Amino acid sequence: MKILLTNDDGIEAAGLHAAYDAIKDLGEVHVVAPARVQSATSHAITLHRPMVVTPYECDKFKGFAVDGRPADCVKLALAELVGPVDLVISGINHGANVGINVQYSGTVGAAREAAFQGVPAIALSLHLGDKTQDHYIRAAGHARRAIDTALQAGIDQGVLVNINVPILDAGAEPVGIKAVPLNVSPMHDRFNKAADDEGNTTYQAQDSMAFSDRGEATDVDTLYAKYITLTPLHYEQTDTAALDRLRAPLD
Numbered sequence: 001m002k003i004l005l006t007n008d009d010g011i012e013a014a015g016l017h018a019a020y021d022a023i024k025d026l027g028e029v030h031v032v033a034p035a036r037v038q039s040a041t042s043h044a045i046t047l048h049r050p051m052v053v054t055p056y057e058c059d060k061f062k063g064f065a066v067d068g069r070p071a072d073c074v075k076l077a078l079a080e081l082v083g084p085v086d087l088v089i090s091g092i093n094h095g096a097n098v099g100i101n102v103q104y105s106g107t108v109g110a111a112r113e114a115a116f117q118g119v120p121a122i123a124l125s126l127h128l129g130d131k132t133q134d135h136y137i138r139a140a141g142h143a144r145r146a147i148d149t150a151l152q153a154g155i156d157q158g159v160l161v162n163i164n165v166p167i168l169d170a171g172a173e174p175v176g177i178k179a180v181p182l183n184v185s186p187m188h189d190r191f192n193k194a195a196d197d198e199g200n201t202t203y204q205a206q207d208s209m210a211f212s213d214r215g216e217a218t219d220v221d222t223l224y225a226k227y228i229t230l231t232p233l234h235y236e237q238t239d240t241a242a243l244d245r246l247r248a249p250l251d
Contacts, residue, residue, distance in 0.1 A: 002085045011056050034065070035052075045069055087121070099215075102233065107124070111123040121160040122150060125165070135169070162231045166227065178228070
């Protein structure tokens with residue numbers, strides 16, 4: 001199996017390196033990832049400037065660092081740097097990607113780009129408690145079990161499987177693995193208000209994951225209950241019922 005590994009935290013990120021170790025026996029793994037952190041860039045792509053692509057080598061792998069977005073990495077990998085692959089894996093992300101947060105995530109955006117192109121895709125994320133602690137090696141082991149589950153079940157064309165590992169602080173272990181739907185409740189937006197040196201009012205988004213409703217048995221609720229979550233996501237966004245209503249006056 002030929003696998004593309006990418007992320008949104010950058011090619012030097014510990015989560016990506018841990019993911020590589022966890023999946024390297026699955027097949028031929030190629031790494032193409034952003035040169036720098038691209039968190040919360042969603043599905044943005046680079047159109048109005050050339051992207052610098054630099055060969056990257058470490059003690060684990062050789063790959064390419066792209067001066068662009070996560071979705072750019074997938075596009076370039078499939079079209080120019082790697083060629084067709086059997087699977088795209090994105091992550092492990094520094095922080096959970098559940099609920100509507102998947103719309104903002106560069107990690108999920110990279111996997112969604114693969115799904116657009118008909119390639120089975122998986123996004124991996126680790127819910128963080130104490131952000132000064134590094135649990136990526138353990139998280140990668142747990143993520144591998146979830147990856148195997150997804151591959152065994154099969155990933156339909158146009159679908160990405162979103163996997164989240166719960167907080168692993170203080171030796172905590174996941175309770176198990178559950179396949180659950182996406183939580184669609186709004187997030188609470190919180191900002192720190194201040195002023196810059198020129199007296200302009202500034203608003204800094206707080207780094208928090210607060211949902212108005214955890215939604216029983218959804219990915220948010222299940223992740224907080226210490227389970228690894230698997231959620232299949234499809235890029236088809238057409239509301240067919242609304243489409244029928246809009247067509248009715250036109251008939």
